[in-house]
Amino acid sequence: MGSRIAVVDIGTYSTRLLISAFQIKDSFEESIETIHDILSVGKITALGRRLKETGYLQEEAINDVLSTLKEYVLIAKEYHVERIIGFATAACREAKNGPELLEKIKQLGIDVKLITGEEEAYLSFLATAYGVRPEGDFVVIDQGGGSTEFVYGRKNNGYSMKDAVSFPFGIVSLTERFIKTDPPAKEQLSQMRDFIKEHLKQIKDYSSADQLIGLGGTITTLVALEKHIFPYSSFKVHRQTLSRESIKKWLEKLSQMTVEERKSIPVIEDKRAEAIISGIVIFDTALEFFGKDSITVSDWGLRHGAVIKHIMERFDG
Structure with missing residues (x-):
């Protein structure tokens, strides 16, 4: 008989639920192979809106997150999960x-933990x-709403994380800081690029x-745009490759549109159109x-990392 677990990712930009089933086999590797997604849903709740300017989460954003989580708890109970774990x-x-x-x-019944940028990077690495099962040395870029993690991993008789850094910028903070017109001016994008490069010099x-x-809603949306995947299918997006040429093409195309024009593209969610x-x-x-x-795209992110870590702990414990 398999086990079921619900994982909630409470991000700066979106709040997401994953319900996964798995079976504990003789080895960790065999157990990982049994992971099966039962349900994966997400909602853009923009928890980080106006955080940079005020230092506080806005009441409206808090209410959006809590009402989404109440719904997720009801769904998780319907699927008879063993635990609902959450990461903020x-x-x-x-x-x-x-x-x-x-x-x-916590009062909603979610075993929630506030994680550091480094812990976030480790879950993305797992x-x-x-x-994706990459060979050799690889770098994971997990782009979020308020932070972006860069992780250096290696495959050599199993996987190991060699280094990780969490930069304090994501799509919400960069949009609020640099994009002042609609559509954005080339100069604004160029300043944003310089700002990111300054951080990347550290690594x-x-x-x-x-x-x-690459991980995160932006890069998976780009795959859906490039490969004409609509409605969105994580199965079709996972492990696809995007060339730098196609990324540049979409940057050029979408940055010339207004937010409203981007919203009219079926693949792009309304709120994502503002920050993509x-x-x-x-x-x-x-x-x-x-x-x-080129970059390989993973539809597995923090939530799947949490499921893998949960299985790992069964073997370590």
Whole structure:
């Protein structure tokens, strides 16, 4: 008989639920092979809105997150999960009223934990290593709403995380900081690119990796746009490759549109239309900086990493 677990990712930009089934086999590796997604849903709740300017999570954003989580708890109970675990990231780390929100989330019956950027990077690493199965050295770019994690991993008799850094910028913070017109001016995007490059100088040695792997809603949306995947299918998006050429093409195309025009594209969710440009700039800048002409895309992210870690603990414990 298999086990079921629900994982909730409370991000700066979106709140997402994953219900996974798995079986504990003789080895960790065999158990990982049994992971099966029963349900994966997400809603853009923009928890980090106006956080940079006020230092606080806005009441409206808190209410949006809590009402979404109440719905997720009901869904998880219908699927008879063993546990509902939750992870809060950048917005809750930064906000003065972050601890209050965590208390309210616990009251809903979610075993929630505020994780550091490094812990976030480790979960992204696990999801990528076991979800994509890269060879050699690889760099994971997990782009979020309030932070972006860069992880250096290696395959050599199993997977190991060699280094990780969490930068305090994501699509929400970059959009609020640099994009002042609609559509954005070229100068604004160029300033954003310079800002990202300054941070990347800290990890220039990552460019020796064989492969880049991208995570997050921006890069998976780009795959859906490029490969005409609608309605969205994680199965069709997972492990696809995007060339730098196609990323540049979509950056050029979408940055010339207004937010309203981007919203009219079926593949792009309404709220994502507001911040997707910043996400594309992050990936395009990283590809240029590391001298790579393509990136592999993973639909497995923090939530899958949490399922893998949960299985790992069964073996370690």
